[in-house]
Amino acid sequence: MATPVYSGAPRAPQRGRPRDASRDDALRQAALEVMAEVGYRALTMDAVAARARAGKATIYRRWESKLDLVIDTCTHLAAENLAEPDTGSLAGDLREFLSSFAAFLSGPIGKAAQALVGELPHEPELASAFRETFLIAQRNVLRRILDRADERGELRPDAPRGMAVELAGAALIYRLMLTGDPLDLPFVDRVVDQVLLPLVGEGQ
Amino acid sequence: MATPVYSGAPRAPQRGRPRDASRDDALRQAALEVMAEVGYRALTMDAVAARARAGKATIYRRWESKLDLVIDTCTHLAAENLAEPDTGSLAGDLREFLSSFAAFLSGPIGKAAQALVGELPHEPELASAFRETFLIAQRNVLRRILDRADERGELRPDAPRGMAVELAGAALIYRLMLTGDPLDLPFVDRVVDQVLLPLVGEGQ
Numbered sequence: 001m002a003t004p005v006y007s008g009a010p011r012a013p014q015r016g017r018p019r020d021a022s023r024d025d026a027l028r029q030a031a032l033e034v035m036a037e038v039g040y041r042a043l044t045m046d047a048v049a050a051r052a053r054a055g056k057a058t059i060y061r062r063w064e065s066k067l068d069l070v071i072d073t074c075t076h077l078a079a080e081n082l083a084e085p086d087t088g089s090l091a092g093d094l095r096e097f098l099s100s101f102a103a104f105l106s107g108p109i110g111k112a113a114q115a116l117v118g119e120l121p122h123e124p125e126l127a128s129a130f131r132e133t134f135l136i137a138q139r140n141v142l143r144r145i146l147d148r149a150d151e152r153g154e155l156r157p158d159a160p161r162g163m164a165v166e167l168a169g170a171a172l173i174y175r176l177m178l179t180g181d182p183l184d185l186p187f188v189d190r191v192v193d194q195v196l197l198p199l200v201g202e203g204q
Numbered sequence: 205m206a207t208p209v210y211s212g213a214p215r216a217p218q219r220g221r222p223r224d225a226s227r228d229d230a231l232r233q234a235a236l237e238v239m240a241e242v243g244y245r246a247l248t249m250d251a252v253a254a255r256a257r258a259g260k261a262t263i264y265r266r267w268e269s270k271l272d273l274v275i276d277t278c279t280h281l282a283a284e285n286l287a288e289p290d291t292g293s294l295a296g297d298l299r300e301f302l303s304s305f306a307a308f309l310s311g312p313i314g315k316a317a318q319a320l321v322g323e324l325p326h327e328p329e330l331a332s333a334f335r336e337t338f339l340i341a342q343r344n345v346l347r348r349i350l351d352r353a354d355e356r357g358e359l360r361p362d363a364p365r366g367m368a369v370e371l372a373g374a375a376l377i378y379r380l381m382l383t384g385d386p387l388d389l390p391f392v393d394r395v396v397d398q399v400l401l402p403l404v405g406e407g408q
Binding site for chain 1: 243315319322323324331335364373374375377378380381382383384394395398399402403
């Protein structure tokens with residue numbers, strides 16, 4: 001049996017039921033709060049419905065499973081919080097993107113992000129949906145930052161772009177999940193100046 | 205009230221009960237298997253006792269809590285699997301240590317490691333014991349590798365050692381926890397050759 005391809009988006013609106021975007025946001029917010037409290041495995045559609053003072057049917061009309069709801073919530077949050085910068089320089093773009101990402105991870109939604117990431121190794125379906133949406137979206141922004149830097153002549157010809165993209169994510173997630181050290185601007189600056197620019201930059 | 209300092213070691217043997225090291229190892233093995241299956245939060249001393257066909261009192265005679273048991277198990281595993289290399293070169297030492305660490309994480313005990321790391325953000329007591337034992341032990345090996353390289357004149361004077369130590373761990377844990385990409389020798393080689401040696405090495 002083929003694995004269904006994850007669609008990423010909430011279901012199309014049912015006939016006669018116009019979609020209410022602010023209602024969707026309230027439901028996603030409820031999902032986020034429940035996930036921060038109990039984690040992904042213990043999250044139920046009932047708990048999300050209760051938190052949002054909504055009926056369970058209201059939720060199932062929009063998302064067909066808790067996997068859909070959680071991944072759609074992550075994707076929306078990422079789109080809202082991880083805007084693609086275009087400052088005109090590699091250093092500027094990296095600093096802006098990684099600062100936003102660090103703030104996103106260490107801000108109020110960090111707890112839910114931690115719960116989700118911590119459960120990826122035990123939830124193969126969640127992990128693969130997470131990789132196909134959130135992780136690829138974040139990598140693609142970094143790849144486009146490097147592509148634009150290359151067009152401006154800022155990259156070494158043999159720059160290991162894949163490694164730079166991987167390390168940028170790794171450095172932040174390791175602090176979030178393992179060491180607990182702060183995801184602050186001085187750290188982002190060190191990652192950019194000591195690691196990423198020397199790794200891929202021309203004339204470093 | 206002061207937080208008790210975590211001791212790391214199993215309790216001293218009780219009067220008239222000589223310690224049996226192989227019995228300790230069997231109990232740690234049982235703890236590891238239970239953790240791989242259900243995670244840290246759901247692990248109980250009862251389940252470990254049942255797995256090891258031991259009485260619960262036998263376990264409590266050696267470890268006073270599941271936190272003690274789990275951290276002692278990790279510390280022992282780390283000591284057995286993460287020997288400190290001394291090959292005579294920075295490249296050799298990094299390659300040997302990170303290969304062992306990668307094999308350790310992706311081997312049979314990787315599942316338990318994933319379960320543990322995934323729960324750190326939600327278990328402050330576990331996280332602080334884990335940082336004070338396993339994480340510091342692993343960092344100290346890397347620090348001593350860099351110190352010896354410095355004595356041999358292999359490091360740049362301004363080498364960002366802390367960042368090198370942090371990135372070495374981050375690169376491996378990110379694959380384990382997030383991307384699921386293989387923790388194999390070609391990856392370790394790329395981390396050493398593309399990232400760590402250029403970051404700290406003299407004349408790179």
